[in-house]
Amino acid sequence: MRRCGVGFVLVVLMSAQLPAAEVSVEAIEKLPAVQRAEEFFLRESGWILQQQIRITSIAAPPFEEEERARYLEEQFRTLGLENVRRDTIGNVLGERPGSDPEHIVLIAAHVDTVFPRGTEIEVRREGNRWIAPGIADNGAGLAALLALIAAAQESQLRTRATLLFVANVGEEGEGNLRGMKELFADSALRRRVRAVIVIDGSNAERLTSKALGSNRFQVIIRGPGGHSWADFGLPNPIQALARIITRMTAVQIPTQPRTSFNVGEIHGGTAVNAVPYWASLKVDIRSEMESEIERLEYALRQAVAEGLAEENAAARTQGAPLEAEIRSLGRRPAGELPPTARILEVFRAVDQHLGIETNIQRSSTDANIPISLGIEAVAVGGGGRSGASHSLREWYDPTGRELGLKRILLSLILLAGVEE
Numbered sequence: 001m002r003r004c005g006v007g008f009v010l011v012v013l014m015s016a017q018l019p020a021a022e023v024s025v026e027a028i029e030k031l032p033a034v035q036r037a038e039e040f041f042l043r044e045s046g047w048i049l050q051q052q053i054r055i056t057s058i059a060a061p062p063f064e065e066e067e068r069a070r071y072l073e074e075q076f077r078t079l080g081l082e083n084v085r086r087d088t089i090g091n092v093l094g095e096r097p098g099s100d101p102e103h104i105v106l107i108a109a110h111v112d113t114v115f116p117r118g119t120e121i122e123v124r125r126e127g128n129r130w131i132a133p134g135i136a137d138n139g140a141g142l143a144a145l146l147a148l149i150a151a152a153q154e155s156q157l158r159t160r161a162t163l164l165f166v167a168n169v170g171e172e173g174e175g176n177l178r179g180m181k182e183l184f185a186d187s188a189l190r191r192r193v194r195a196v197i198v199i200d201g202s203n204a205e206r207l208t209s210k211a212l213g214s215n216r217f218q219v220i221i222r223g224p225g226g227h228s229w230a231d232f233g234l235p236n237p238i239q240a241l242a243r244i245i246t247r248m249t250a251v252q253i254p255t256q257p258r259t260s261f262n263v264g265e266i267h268g269g270t271a272v273n274a275v276p277y278w279a280s281l282k283v284d285i286r287s288e289m290e291s292e293i294e295r296l297e298y299a300l301r302q303a304v305a306e307g308l309a310e311e312n313a314a315a316r317t318q319g320a321p322l323e324a325e326i327r328s329l330g331r332r333p334a335g336e337l338p339p340t341a342r343i344l345e346v347f348r349a350v351d352q353h354l355g356i357e358t359n360i361q362r363s364s365t366d367a368n369i370p371i372s373l374g375i376e377a378v379a380v381g382g383g384g385r386s387g388a389s390h391s392l393r394e395w396y397d398p399t400g401r402e403l404g405l406k407r408i409l410l411s412l413i414l415l416a417g418v419e420e
Contacts, residue, residue: 024349024414025349025350025352025353025410025414026353028410028413028414028418029353029410031418033155033156033157033158033418034155034157034409034410034413034418035155036151036154036155036156037151037152037154037155037157037409038151038402038406038409040147040150040151040154040155041147041151041401041402041405041406042402044147044150045398045401045402047150048143048144048146048147048398048401049130049143049398051075051142051143051146051147052130052135052139052140052142052143052396052398053123053130053135053139054071055068055071055072055139055142055143056121056123056132056133056134056135056139057121057123057132058071059113059115059117059119059121060111060112060113060134061112061113061115061116061117061119062112062113062114062116062170062172062173062174062175063112063170063175064117065090065111065112065169065170066090068111069086069090069091069092069111069167069169072092072111072142072146072167073086073092073167075146076092076094076149076165076167077094079146079149079150079153080153081094081095081096081149081153081165082094082095082096082097083095087182087183088182089169089170089178089179089182090111090169090170090179091166091167091168091169091179091182091183092111092166092167092168093164093165093166094149094164094165095162095163095164095165096149096152096153096159096162096163096165097162098158098159098160098161098162098163098416098417098419099158099159099160099419100160100161100162100417101162102192103160103161103162103192103194103416104161104162104163104164104189104192104193104194105159105161105162105163105164105193105194105195105196105197105412105415105416106164106166106183106193106195106196106197107145107148107163107164107165107166107196107197107199107408107412108145108165108166108167108168108180108196108197108198108199108366109138109141109142109144109145109166109167109168109198109199109200109382110138110141110167110168110169110170110171110172110179110198110200110366111138111142111167111168111169111179112138112169112170112171112172112175113133113134113137113138113172114134114137114172114173114390115133115134119133119392121133121134123135126395128397128398128399129395129396129397130395130396130397130398131393131394131395131396132394133391133392133394134394135386135394135395135396136201136202136384136386136387136389136394136395136396137200137201137386137389137390137394138171138199138200138201139396140201140202140381140382140383140384140386140396141199141200141201141381141382142167142199143382144199144382144383144401144404144405144408145165145167145199145382147382147405148165148405148408148409148412149165151405151409152409157413157418158418158419159413159416159417159418159419160416160417160418160419161194161415161416161417162192162416163412163416164193166183168180168183168366171200171365171366174216174329174330175330176216176329176330176331176332177330177332177366177368177369179366180366180368180369180370181369183369184369184370184373184375190373190375193370193375194376194415195342195343195375195376195377195415196367196370196375196376196377196378197343197377197378197380197408197411197412197415198365198366198367198377198378198379198380199379199380199381199382199408200365200366200379200380200381201381201382201386201389202381202382202383202384202385202386202396202401202404203381203383203384203385203386203404204356204381204383204384204400204403204404204407205351205356205357205358205359205381206359206361206379206380206381207344207347207351207358207359207360207361207378207379207380208360208361208362208363208365208367208378208379208380209336209337209341209343209344209360209361209367209371209377209378210288210335210336210337210360210361210362210363211332211333211334211335211336211362211363211364211365211367211368211371211372212286212287212288212332212334212362212363212364212368213286213287213288213289213290213293213331213332213333213334213335213364213368214284214285214286214287214293214330214331214332214364215285215293215296215297215328215330215331215332216282216283216284216285216328216329216330216331217282217283217285217297217300217326217327217328217329218280218281218282218283218326218327218329219241219244219280219281219282219283219300219304219324219325219326219327220278220279220280220324220325220326220327221237221240221241221268221278221279221280221308221322221323221324222237222277222278222322222323222324222325223235223236223237223275223276223277223278223319223320223321223322223323224275224277224319224320225274225275225276225277225278226274226275226319227273227274227275228272228273228274228275229273231275231317231319232275232316232317233315233316233317234275234315234317234319235311235312235314235315235319235321235322236275236276236311237268237276237277237278237279237322238268238269238276238279239311240279240307240308240310240311240322240324241266241268241279241280241281241307243306243307243308243310243311244281244303244304244307244308245263245281246307247302247303247306247307248261248263248283248299248300248303251296251299251303253296254292257287257288257289257292258287258288259285259286259287259288259289259292259293259296260284260285260286260287261283261284261285261286261296262283262284262285263281263282263283264282264283264284265280265281265282266279266280266281266282267279267280267281268280282329283300285297285300286364287334288334288362289334290333290334293334300326301326304324304326305324308322308323308324332364332368333368333369333371333372334368334372335368335371335372336362336371337371337376337377337378341376342376342415343376343377343378343411343415344360344378346411346414346415347378347380347407347411349414350407350410350411350414351407353410354403354406354407354410356403356407363379365379366379367379380404380407380408381404382401382404382405382408383398383400383401383402383403383404383405383407384396384397384398384399384400384401384404385397385399385400
């Protein structure tokens, strides 16, 4: 029998003969090692769920992922990965060497949650649902990562490309994809990576191949401050922010490419009877196209300059003028895979085989970084269902999780090539 490695599958897929692609995926699934791995997902569903509960119970606030990362590092070692280590920023890495060490398929799930330090985490069950902050995002993704490692190890699956498993930090909020940026700052690694699968949350239908870009800024206005009566007329930082926001809300926002602008936080002042000496706001700019992000950043800077000048000019009392500082809180690059990308063809063929309706999405995920570097990458769910994401009542239902795991397994085997 001719081997069904990556090269053979690609010839079939690129010929656009979907029935043939269906047969090739079916042939892969019939391999003994693959069948053993799929059986593992069903047999060890209880272990996978317990891992998810354990991981979720370990708090991982933004920039404080150390304890959860340490647990995942222990699991990587226990499951038998090679060259397990943590890099300088805190990412956990482990390898399953392939017969061709120059080629890597990278499978990642982010460690951090959106919840700040001190958030109470108690995993509880309500019917088929498990409820806790972060139980799905990204407890489900990390549990799927461990399940794939364990299944590959127990089934003795042999691949051509090396499988690099990563539990990365810094995906949420102002983490700004710092973990993935650190990984791909390594030019030697970047050169060897052929495909990236990011596991984020649940849902076996989602396939994110379009990277939603964003720029985030903090605008800080400083001034002399004073007493609301004695120093009435001094330029006021909060009033300056109001002028800035008014200008920004007048900027035209296109519907195509879809673009957004949001003032998400405002801080400042010390008392109702004091002219504040500082005030700040945080802004989130997003778009499907980098040029629109750049246009809105220019508009923001112009609004700050004009709003500041107007507030200073309106001062009725002599004093030091207001000054502004604009800080970058992080940039997430935009981009998208072409429809003919190999990784998309592979997932489409697997989805057709499994009876999944492929749902291509645009979102901001760890896949943004490799996509922006021209590396084929997608973000997918680990299976099951979830809801109330980023809330204290976030929930996860493991029913059907094995379908999501099977989808990822078959796709990574087709991408990495199988030695059997």
